[in-house]
Amino acid sequence: xxxxxxxxxxxxxxxxxxxxxxxxxxxxxxxxxxxxxxxxxxxxxxxxxxxxxxxxxxxxxxxxxxxxxxxxxxxxxxxxxxxxxxxxxxxxxxxxxxxxxxxxxxxxxxxxxxxxxxxxxxxxxxxxxxxxxxxxxxxxxxxxxxxxxxxxxxxxxxxxxxxxxxxx
Numbered sequence: 394x395x396x397x398x399x400x401x402x403x404x405x406x407x408x409x410x411x412x413x414x415x416x417x418x419x420x421x422x423x424x425x426x427x428x429x430x431x432x433x434x435x436x437x438x439x440x441x442x443x444x445x446x447x448x449x450x451x452x453x454x455x456x457x458x459x460x461x462x463x464x465x466x467x468x469x470x471x472x473x474x475x476x477x478x479x480x481x482x483x484x485x486x487x488x489x490x491x492x493x494x495x496x497x498x499x500x501x502x503x504x505x506x507x508x509x510x511x512x513x514x515x516x517x518x519x520x521x522x523x524x525x526x527x528x529x530x531x532x533x534x535x536x537x538x539x540x541x542x543x544x545x546x547x548x549x550x551x552x553x554x555x556x557x558x559x560x561x
Contacts, residue, residue, distance in 0.1 A: 398441055402432075402449050409453040417457040418464055427456045498549050505530075506542035513539065 406425055414421040431452050435442065442448035499510045505528060512524040525532040 395436060398445060402445055405446060406449055406453070409450060413453055413457045417460045419457065419460045424453065424456055424460070428452045431456070498546060501549060502542060502545050505538065506545055509538060509542055510546065
């Protein structure tokens, strides 16, 4: 019985939902689902409607009215709820842990690399001229030296980063 009723009402519901949905700002598929749910609830409690087509039309319009009321009452968030740009305690702790790990890795680098990268990471925002003067090297060799040090740092961090990846 239920299957026959669903099969008989399906084309009518699709047409009614398509006709009513856009005026209410609802997707036709969402409207159809809501009406099917209402029909299943009715079948469970009161049995099938006496005039299924008339009931379906009324149910579609009732769902459209409900959707309009809901839409009127809904207010958008000021910010995206999943927005994690807010610097909460968890984010601050994770950022601090990443900075500590980076600085520990920099200290393990060979030669002048620790001093060079510490100067580049300095909150003082030193210029290349100031860094070269501090390290006692020419400003022209600072770029190639920085590239070599970053390559060493990449190789040093690669096993640590790979170990943290989730394997599935």
